[in-house]
Amino acid sequence: MSEILQNLTSTEDLRRLSLAELRTLADEIRDQIIQTVSANGGHLASSLGVVELSIALHRVFESPRDKIVWDVGHQAYAHKLLTGRLARFCTLRQFGGLSGFPKREESPHDCFDVGHSSTSISAALGMAAARDVRGGREKIVAVIGDGSLTSGLAFEGLNQAGHLDKDLIVVLNDNEMSISPNVGALSSFLSRKMTSDLFMRLKRETENLLNHMPRFGRDLLSLAKRAEDSLKGFLTPGMLFEGFGFDYVGPIDGHRFDELIEALQNVSKLQGPTLIHVATRKGKGYAPAEENPSLFHGIGPFDPETGKVKAGKGGTRSYTAVFGETLVEQAEQDPRVVAITAAMLEGTGLGEFSRRFPERFYDVGIAEQHAVTFAAGLACHGLRPTVAVYSTFLQRAYDNVLHDVCLQNLPVAFAMDRGGLVGADGPTHHGVFDYSYLRHIPNLVFMVPRDEAQLRRAMATALAFDGPFAYRYPRGNGTGAALEGGAQPVPIGKGELLRQGEDGVIFAIGVSVAEALAAAQQLQTQGLSLAVVDPCFLKPLDRELLLGEAIRTGLVITVEENALQGGFGSAVLELLADAGVSPRVLRIGLPDRFVEQGSQDELRALCGLDAAGIVRSIQRFVGLPEAAAAGDGAVGSPAIC
Numbered sequence: 001m002s003e004i005l006q007n008l009t010s011t012e013d014l015r016r017l018s019l020a021e022l023r024t025l026a027d028e029i030r031d032q033i034i035q036t037v038s039a040n041g042g043h044l045a046s047s048l049g050v051v052e053l054s055i056a057l058h059r060v061f062e063s064p065r066d067k068i069v070w071d072v073g074h075q076a077y078a079h080k081l082l083t084g085r086l087a088r089f090c091t092l093r094q095f096g097g098l099s100g101f102p103k104r105e106e107s108p109h110d111c112f113d114v115g116h117s118s119t120s121i122s123a124a125l126g127m128a129a130a131r132d133v134r135g136g137r138e139k140i141v142a143v144i145g146d147g148s149l150t151s152g153l154a155f156e157g158l159n160q161a162g163h164l165d166k167d168l169i170v171v172l173n174d175n176e177m178s179i180s181p182n183v184g185a186l187s188s189f190l191s192r193k194m195t196s197d198l199f200m201r202l203k204r205e206t207e208n209l210l211n212h213m214p215r216f217g218r219d220l221l222s223l224a225k226r227a228e229d230s231l232k233g234f235l236t237p238g239m240l241f242e243g244f245g246f247d248y249v250g251p252i253d254g255h256r257f258d259e260l261i262e263a264l265q266n267v268s269k270l271q272g273p274t275l276i277h278v279a280t281r282k283g284k285g286y287a288p289a290e291e292n293p294s295l296f297h298g299i300g301p302f303d304p305e306t307g308k309v310k311a312g313k314g315g316t317r318s319y320t321a322v323f324g325e326t327l328v329e330q331a332e333q334d335p336r337v338v339a340i341t342a343a344m345l346e347g348t349g350l351g352e353f354s355r356r357f358p359e360r361f362y363d364v365g366i367a368e369q370h371a372v373t374f375a376a377g378l379a380c381h382g383l384r385p386t387v388a389v390y391s392t393f394l395q396r397a398y399d400n401v402l403h404d405v406c407l408q409n410l411p412v413a414f415a416m417d418r419g420g421l422v423g424a425d426g427p428t429h430h431g432v433f434d435y436s437y438l439r440h441i442p443n444l445v446f447m448v449p450r451d452e453a454q455l456r457r458a459m460a461t462a463l464a465f466d467g468p469f470a471y472r473y474p475r476g477n478g479t480g481a482a483l484e485g486g487a488q489p490v491p492i493g494k495g496e497l498l499r500q501g502e503d504g505v506i507f508a509i510g511v512s513v514a515e516a517l518a519a520a521q522q523l524q525t526q527g528l529s530l531a532v533v534d535p536c537f538l539k540p541l542d543r544e545l546l547l548g549e550a551i552r553t554g555l556v557i558t559v560e561e562n563a564l565q566g567g568f569g570s571a572v573l574e575l576l577a578d579a580g581v582s583p584r585v586l587r588i589g590l591p592d593r594f595v596e597q598g599s600q601d602e603l604r605a606l607c608g609l610d611a612a613g614i615v616r617s618i619q620r621f622v623g624l625p626e627a628a629a630a631g632d633g634a635v636g637s638p639a640i641c
């Protein structure tokens with residue numbers, strides 16, 4: 001029974017609770033989070049790690065007057081429970097339910113929409129600057145993880161904050177983990193272990209040296225002992241932030257209410273930029289998540305008693321797994337092959353690669369821009385880098401792709417995972433803009449495999465190609481296409497006619513090919529005979545095949561899981577217009593709005609991108625009666641508790 005949580009009417013109530021009651025509240029919040037995430041899936045370990053921190057923040061600061069700006073926002077479940085969302089919490093991440101991330105439209109306590117990392121310091125600094133222009137007095141607090149701090153964007157924020165000298169509090173939630181163990185010089189610097197090890201070693205060596213000096217050694221030793229405290233201060237992470245103009249407080253034990261509350265209260269009285277360094281444990285309070293925080297970072301439904309993950313849609317292998325395995329094969333055969341991830345080792349399927357080829361694997365931290373330019377450097381010196389990246393996160397590195405890779409025509413492969421609708425993470429994570437933000441870049445070849453066998457061919461083609469090459473594939477399982485044999489390169493820009501038809505032609509790309517084939521089959525029963533073409537490449541398009549079919553049938557339907565603006569359908573329109581060919585054209589894709597969260601199936605149905613939706617759109621367009629099609633576009637009703 002969540003008695004304290006259930007009776008919490010506002011965050012003001014927190015100020016009346018004793019430390020013992022706060023601890024009970026923390027337990028209740030953890031139970032609630034575990035129960036809900038075990039049913040719905042979600043970001044468990046990060047949220048469990050900041051339960052005490054969230055309670056302490058809401059006790060000391062007065063949200064929504066004071067602003068708490070969460071970075072990434074995947075750790076904000078306790079914040080949601082504390083700010084009036086307990087009753088709806090069971091709808092977390094479901095269609096029509098609570099978002100898995102802070103969202104301004106969801107609550108006045110969510111002051112900045114988020115999902116991508118490392119935005120909190122910049123956003124909070126903007127709010128602080130606006131407050132000062134308005135003459136306001138509210139406190140602005142950014143809460144950023146040690147993983148998110150590895151991004152250049154976070155440092156751009158720190159840099160300006162120190163310069164502007166605004167009243168701003170940055171809480172560094174340091175659990176020494178990104179999704180995987182955190183990487184890089186910064187993470188070693190922050191690490192308590194490193195600073196204390198280094199300190200102890202220096203101390204030992206100095207004592208040794210001085211003890212062996214016959215005359216002045218003893219005097220110098222006592223002097224050195226007196227210098228010990230300042231040396232200790234010099235070696236703590238504080239010196240980094242102080243260098244940026246911040247006051248540094250910490251490290252504070254992030255699971256002790258007495259320490260946390262006192263430190264936050266003290267900091268709330270300071271003026272100017274202050275950083276409070278809080279040490280937490282990812283997964284705190286739930287043994288399976290503490291033992292394996294990477295697995296429980298973002299997890300599907302699981303058994304809360306055992307922590308065992310429930311079986312998903314079985315059967316076929318995931319695109320990610322096929323990608324990871326194929327890249328290992330390529331690396332075995334070609335010593336030039338190297339792989340780069342921006343903190344998404346597991347998510348991009350590079351685990352096996354990193355173990356087999358540690359010297360050819362780079363996790364650069366949450367630094368997509370750097371990942372791409374770093375790849376350009378590797379390619380300049382004869383290597384064949386693959387940047388494995390989620391489509392949505394590559395948005396960060398548009399100019400690096402254009403300026404550092406494509407302008408120099410460098411052989412960098414972009415393996416874009418999570419292309420299309422990703423599901424429960426929602427609008428911040430759907431990879432539905434990459435066709436539009438990449439296809440206009442000169443030199444770039446862009447292939448979109450329709451199944452996992454073609455993904456392997458895309459990878460072989462990328463490796464054989466002497467220039468920038470992108471391929472995108474979706475979240476989840478493949479179609480079960482046979483994978484035997486080594487993958488062979490295919491001719492650049494060559495499409496495939498997959499189905500014959502007389503009345504029109506569907507040009508479908510990527511995951512939409514299977515849906516288009518099913519739709520064409522259903523429409524055949526109404527007497528409409530449609531050909532289906534997979535261009536295989538978004539760029540270059542197979543001019544001959546596409547124009548030939550368009551001229552022959554006079555009716556073109558394009559289908560894509562991308563924004564219609566600037567996407568595949570737009571590319572087809574350009575091709576037709578440039579060739580002076582004018583068939584009737586229907587474009588099916590994502591509308592000019594951000595698509596919400598839900599399961600991939602729900603969202604495809606919602607957007608008319610499943611077979612039933614494609615059938616309906618074509619029926620309307622050609623004036624056929626809308627006979628019920630199998631799985632007829634019914635989208636589940638919004639989740640309720």
Ligand SMILES: Cc1ncc(C[n+]2csc(CCOP(=O)(O)OP(=O)(O)O)c2C)c(N)n1
Binds near residue numbers: 116149177
């Ligand atoms: C730009 C961007 N790249 C990658 C991610 C994927 N991602 C989400 S959380 C996360 C790790 C964040 O680590 P940290 O900030 O330390 O938070 P923790 O989970 O440890 O609490 C990553 C890499 C993202 N959300 N945004």
Ligand SMILES: CC(=O)[C@@H](O)[C@H](O)COP(=O)(O)O
Binds near residue numbers: 043115
């Ligand atoms: C918060 C975040 O950005 C990641 O944790 C992301 O949610 C992972 O998505 P996948 O579950 O598709 O790997």
Ligand SMILES: [Mg+2]
Binds near residue numbers: 173174175177
């Ligand atoms: Mg962390």
